[in-house]
Amino acid sequence: xxxxxxxxxxxxxxxxxxxxxxxxxxxxxxxxxxxxxxxxxxxxxxxxxxxxxxxxxxxxxxxxxxxxxxxxxxxxxxxxxxxxxxxxxxxxxxxxxxxxxxxxxxxxxxxxxxxxxxxxxxxxxxxxxxxxxxxxxxxxxxxxxxxxxx
Amino acid sequence: xxxxxxxxxxxxxxxxxxxxxxxxxxxxxxxxxxxxxxxxxxxxxxxxxxxxxxxxxxxxxxxxxxxxxxxxxxxxxxxxxxxxxxxxxxxxxxxxxxxxxxxxxxxxxxxxxxxxxxxxxxxxxxxxxxxxxxxxxxxxxxxxxxxxxxxxxxxxxxxxxxxxxxxxxxxxxxxxxxxxxxxxxxxxxxxxxxxxxxxxxxxxxxxxxxxxxxxxxxxxxxxxxxxxxxxxxxxxxxxxxxxxxxxxxxxxxxxxxxxxxxxxxxxxxxxxxxxxxxxxxxxxxxxxxxxx
Numbered sequence: 001x002x003x004x005x006x007x008x009x010x011x012x013x014x015x016x017x018x019x020x021x022x023x024x025x026x027x028x029x030x031x032x033x034x035x036x037x038x039x040x041x042x043x044x045x046x047x048x049x050x051x052x053x054x055x056x057x058x059x060x061x062x063x064x065x066x067x068x069x070x071x072x073x074x075x076x077x078x079x080x081x082x083x084x085x086x087x088x089x090x091x092x093x094x095x096x097x098x099x100x101x102x103x104x105x106x107x108x109x110x111x112x113x114x115x116x117x118x119x120x121x122x123x124x125x126x127x128x129x130x131x132x133x134x135x136x137x138x139x140x141x142x143x144x145x146x147x148x149x150x
Numbered sequence: 151x152x153x154x155x156x157x158x159x160x161x162x163x164x165x166x167x168x169x170x171x172x173x174x175x176x177x178x179x180x181x182x183x184x185x186x187x188x189x190x191x192x193x194x195x196x197x198x199x200x201x202x203x204x205x206x207x208x209x210x211x212x213x214x215x216x217x218x219x220x221x222x223x224x225x226x227x228x229x230x231x232x233x234x235x236x237x238x239x240x241x242x243x244x245x246x247x248x249x250x251x252x253x254x255x256x257x258x259x260x261x262x263x264x265x266x267x268x269x270x271x272x273x274x275x276x277x278x279x280x281x282x283x284x285x286x287x288x289x290x291x292x293x294x295x296x297x298x299x300x301x302x303x304x305x306x307x308x309x310x311x312x313x314x315x316x317x318x319x320x321x322x323x324x325x326x327x328x329x330x331x332x333x334x335x336x337x338x339x340x341x342x343x344x345x346x347x348x349x350x351x352x353x354x355x356x357x358x359x360x361x362x363x364x365x366x367x368x369x370x371x372x373x374x375x376x377x378x379x380x381x382x383x384x385x386x387x388x389x390x391x392x393x394x395x396x397x398x399x400x401x402x403x404x405x406x407x408x409x410x411x412x413x414x415x416x417x418x419x420x421x422x423x424x425x426x427x428x429x430x431x432x433x434x435x436x437x438x439x440x441x442x
Contacts, residue, residue, distance in 0.1 A: 130193055138212065
């Protein structure tokens with residue numbers, strides 16, 4: 001660091017292990033800790049960001065890459081993924097939006113294949129009936145709503 | 151303890167792709183005295199990672215439909231999938247806080263004769279075992295402690311919202327404590343919080359393989375006996391996904407993966423057949439030799 005009194009650059013000696021700068025920094029921006037613990041804090045932040053990734057994902061898609069870089073940092077897989085393949089992600093989401101009814105019919109309503117049903121029976125599990133008509137009615141009305149508002 | 155009775159939301163991944171986990175979980179519930187009644191007319195939650203981006207209103211309405219159906223059955227709604235838990239929990243919370251949104255959702259639900267009221271809680275498997283039943287009570291059911299096994303926890307990302315109520319989200323310990331209950335040794339490791347990268351599957355498969363490989367490599371180095379998770383998607387990623395990683399990287403990872411209730415069930419004396427371990431892609435024979 002630069003020592004204004006002597007006009008020379010000096011090396012920080014950590015005040016002999018009890019750095020005074022930490023004590024005077026009342027905002028807590030400075031921290032004297034082990035590198036390991038520091039990366040752990042970062043890990044925690046990353047974990048929290050990932051936890052919110054499903055939620056943050058929505059924001060990421062809408063607000064773009066800058067936000068993800070700012071909020072979750074470059075070490076986060078999700079952020080890297082979005083940065084590297086934003087176009088792919090956009091296409092994927094567009095695909096979801098364009099094929100909602102197919103997705104709901106095939107995945108959301110979970111049409112169980114005969115193999116699955118057989119396995120469920122062999123495991124003594126209950127039959128599963130999905131409320132197909134009810135969901136389809138809702139989806140139909142949802143799309144007419146969005147057409148009206150769009 | 152008074153009788154625990156919940157409405158069960160099983161989701162789609164477990165009943166369709168991992169029914170053996172459903173069967174194992176129900177056996178463990180039964181032994182623990184937890185009664186569950188399936189949710190009648192259950193549809194997809196819907197998924198909190200794609201549908202929510204594609205059409206948020208559809209996400210609200212379909213989740214609210216499930217919640218409304220659960221309200222009709224009157225009991226708290228228990229989820230066994232972290233994805234379902236996240237969707238149902240968030241929608242329940244948002245609709246309770248936002249009357250305008252709630253009215254709009256109800257105006258659509260009315261078309262199928264449903265009404266969301268916001269009268270029931272969404273509960274997770276982790277909450278049930280760790281917070282409601284608790285480790286002391288669980289310990290009483292252990293008849294075959296998994297002593298000597300080193301188990302790595304993988305909590306997964308969706309459940310972290312739920313942790314706020316009973317654990318520290320930035321340094322969770324609930325799953326570690328639950329592993330300890332079984333007599334196994336929970337290990338802490340550097341890539342513990344690395345996500346299962348399921349979402350990357352649709353976007354950048356190489357990144358997904360790298361992420362899976364990174365965790366599996368560390369677990370290999372640490373010589374763990376298994377990985378345990380409470381999320382079916384994470385389970386699929388590390389079980390079936392492990393074979394994909396081996397194929398792509400020419401490595402030979404061989405780490406058995408368990409859904410938590412399977413591990414607990416083994417410690418409660420259930421057989422590997424009863425816990426459905428034969429359906430796993432990475433076989434747990436190595437770990438079971440140590441045990442039996």
